[in-house]
Amino acid sequence: MKIIVCLKQVPKNDSVLRINEQGTWIQDRDLTYEINESDAYGLEAALQLKEKHGGEVIALSLGPARVQSVIKEALARGADRGIHLEDTAFDNLDAYGIGTAIAAATKAEGFDLLLTGLQSDDYGFAQTGVIAAELLGLPHTTIVMDVELNDAGLRVKRELENGFFQWVNMPAPAVLTIQSGINTLRYATLKGIMAAKKKEIKKLDAATLGIDAASLAPRMEFRRIYLPQKNKQTQFIEGSAGDIAAKLIDKLKNEARVF
Amino acid sequence: MANGIIVFIEHVDGKVNRASYEAVKAAQLIGSETGQEVSAVLLGQAVGDAAAEVASKKVKTVYTVENEWLKKYTADAYTQAFRQVIEQVQPALVLMTHTYEVRDFAPKLAASMKKILLGDNIGYKIEDGKPVFTRQVFQGKLAVDVAPVGDDPHFVSFQIGTFRGDESEAGQAEIKALSVNLDADVVRQQPEERFKEAKAAVDLSQAPLIVSVGRGIKEMKNIELIRKLADALGAEIAASRPICDNDWLPMDRQIGSSGQTVAPKLYLAVGISGAIQHLVGMKGSRTIVAINKDAEAPIFEIADYGIVGDLFEIVPALTAEAEKMKQ
Numbered sequence: 350m351k352i353i354v355c356l357k358q359v360p361k362n363d364s365v366l367r368i369n370e371q372g373t374w375i376q377d378r379d380l381t382y383e384i385n386e387s388d389a390y391g392l393e394a395a396l397q398l399k400e401k402h403g404g405e406v407i408a409l410s411l412g413p414a415r416v417q418s419v420i421k422e423a424l425a426r427g428a429d430r431g432i433h434l435e436d437t438a439f440d441n442l443d444a445y446g447i448g449t450a451i452a453a454a455t456k457a458e459g460f461d462l463l464l465t466g467l468q469s470d471d472y473g474f475a476q477t478g479v480i481a482a483e484l485l486g487l488p489h490t491t492i493v494m495d496v497e498l499n500d501a502g503l504r505v506k507r508e509l510e511n512g513f514f515q516w517v518n519m520p521a522p523a524v525l526t527i528q529s530g531i532n533t534l535r536y537a538t539l540k541g542i543m544a545a546k547k548k549e550i551k552k553l554d555a556a557t558l559g560i561d562a563a564s565l566a567p568r569m570e571f572r573r574i575y576l577p578q579k580n581k582q583t584q585f586i587e588g589s590a591g592d593i594a595a596k597l598i599d600k601l602k603n604e605a606r607v608f
Numbered sequence: 609m610a611n612g613i614i615v616f617i618e619h620v621d622g623k624v625n626r627a628s629y630e631a632v633k634a635a636q637l638i639g640s641e642t643g644q645e646v647s648a649v650l651l652g653q654a655v656g657d658a659a660a661e662v663a664s665k666k667v668k669t670v671y672t673v674e675n676e677w678l679k680k681y682t683a684d685a686y687t688q689a690f691r692q693v694i695e696q697v698q699p700a701l702v703l704m705t706h707t708y709e710v711r712d713f714a715p716k717l718a719a720s721m722k723k724i725l726l727g728d729n730i731g732y733k734i735e736d737g738k739p740v741f742t743r744q745v746f747q748g749k750l751a752v753d754v755a756p757v758g759d760d761p762h763f764v765s766f767q768i769g770t771f772r773g774d775e776s777e778a779g780q781a782e783i784k785a786l787s788v789n790l791d792a793d794v795v796r797q798q799p800e801e802r803f804k805e806a807k808a809a810v811d812l813s814q815a816p817l818i819v820s821v822g823r824g825i826k827e828m829k830n831i832e833l834i835r836k837l838a839d840a841l842g843a844e845i846a847a848s849r850p851i852c853d854n855d856w857l858p859m860d861r862q863i864g865s866s867g868q869t870v871a872p873k874l875y876l877a878v879g880i881s882g883a884i885q886h887l888v889g890m891k892g893s894r895t896i897v898a899i900n901k902d903a904e905a906p907i908f909e910i911a912d913y914g915i916v917g918d919l920f921e922i923v924p925a926l927t928a929e930a931e932k933m934k935q
């Protein structure tokens with residue numbers, strides 16, 4: 350089983366986000382980055398499938414030079430090799446553009462299973478895997494909480510709303526978007542980190558992949574970025590920890606009357 | 609020329625998902641501001657009753673597409689069928705509520721027409737006579753306004769709860785059946801029955817007081833701090849999804865769109881950022897208190913009382929105070 354897993358590098362979850370001077374996006378100076386949460390679960394799912402059924406895991410990331418650290422992290426956790434899609438033509442793509450680049454690269458590579466996280470923690474488009482599937486002409490399932498292989502292909506567990514789930518059967522190759530919590534993440538061992546140094550990372554650009562400008566052209570335009578408006582009047586309680594505790598208990602008792 | 613707004617109506621076995629009426633309401637508002645007619649579409653088999661229900665809303669036409677391949681939802685069949693509806697009706701805008709099902713097929717549908725879904729919006733405004741949509745980025749920490757680029761039709765979904773579906777205007781619509789050609793070979797997913805995992809051991813929906821913990825707690829061993837506070841208040845303990853994903857607390861303590869929905873007298877959120885998938889599970893609580901070190905955390909947008917600070921200092925103080933109150 351050959352599995353390609355897509356990993357996006359996103360600003361660390363607890364980053365302080367500052368809007369840039371043009372008001373179009375955040376300032377990316379001073380940010381530190383990590384693997385997008387659900388993508389990390391996708392990587393773990395790929396590694397566990399490989400351990401059970403044999404095969405190969407390829408970690409793919411699109412972005413500037415800094416995203417190599419995400420690929421290296423994946424190699425250290427056990428992925429066999431990496432693919433880095435790097436090109437200034439790939440800067441600021443929307444989900445269609447990213448899906449186009451991923452579809453081209455993974456088609457050239459060939460695979461049985463393509464995994465992505467269900468959405469990124471920065472843009473949150475929740476579309477990349479599905480768009481890639483459509484462009485590749487392959488079946489997909491989203492928000493996946495379990496993956497089984499059988500003779501006919503795949504049996505995957507879709508999370509639904511209100512506590513429901515559903516198993517879906519599909520032929521392989523296929524594309525799955527993985528939900529956080531599907532498994533327990535592993536960490537890279539020292540041995541893994543050493544082994545990763547010898548693993549290959551292949552770089553690919555738009556020209557090599559034969560991607561034309563029209564398919565990367567933006568299909569949406571960001572007009573502005575801003576802090577969300579507040580709807581509710583929050584009473585902020587200040588002081589020392591002891592003061593805050595006393596004030597809050599008093600307000601809950603005498604103002605909100607919850608006790 | 610493409611014209612009009614078409615609303616996707618989701619259903620399970622003919623029972624309309626109430627969240628779809630939120631998209632109907634959105635379409636009525638955008639339609640009246642931009643002078644466009646609103647229609648709706650139902651894909652399935654034997655959807656007559658559902659269509660009649662939707663036809664009691666103020667929309668011009670309710671289109672139905674009935675086909676055996678649409679009996680159970682699959683992304684493949686829905687995409688094929690919906691695309692043919694769009695080709696026949698030629699709408700300028702396709703509106704949906706951002707449910708799990710829409711997340712599953714709408715990006716594929718849009719991509720099959722070389723377009724993109726403008727997904728998960730929390731509002732819209734009209735600029736130069738055209739709608740521009742507002743969506744959250746960075747899990748609700750920031751908002752962006754986005755406009756579709758290129759020719760009609762555009763595909764747009766709104767986050768659940770953005771509009772009041774029960775406030776959609778009533779009316780009398782015509783029901784019109786459309787036929788589509790579905791190529792069975794193209795339907796590759798075979799869904800089994802929907803099911804629930806073994807019943808949750810704890811039902812938090814009746815708990816009057818809840819202390820809920822998020823990733824701000826950092827490590828499993830620190831959950832003890834929260835447990836002490838919950839005990840001192842006589843409250844149930846609950847959590848955000850990452851806490852349950854890590855097995856720091858059992859799954860049946862999870863609050864949110866993929867966990868339980870609660871509406872206690874008091875919901876005390878500790879180290880929870882307030883992502884929408886969490887908020888939908890607790891925003892009906894009577895009094896919401898949030899403790900978070902980040903003054904910009906989205907949880908403060910819905911909190912009655914806010915404490916900006918380090919939970920590791922505030923929680924023990926609060927526990928001591930609650931114990932004092934008990935005596």
Ligand SMILES: Cc1cc2nc3c(=O)[nH]c(=O)nc-3n(C[C@H](O)[C@H](O)[C@H](O)COP(=O)(O)OP(=O)(O)OC[C@H]3O[C@@H](n4cnc5c(N)ncnc54)[C@H](O)[C@@H]3O)c2cc1C
Pocket residue numbers: 362363467468492747821822823824825847848849850851862863864865866867868878879880881882883884885886889899900901902905917918919920
């Ligand atoms: C389809 C789908 C379904 C989902 N379903 C659910 C669901 O049912 N329930 C759910 O909860 N989530 C759900 N999620 C996940 C959701 O999007 C968020 O990722 C999650 O709610 C974040 O949890 P959190 O607030 O605990 O963590 P984070 O977002 O990491 O927030 C941690 C917070 O702790 C604060 N903090 C850190 N240290 C301290 C300190 N010392 N003192 C005080 N504050 C501190 C930080 O400022 C931050 O605001 C779902 C996501 C998807 C895509």
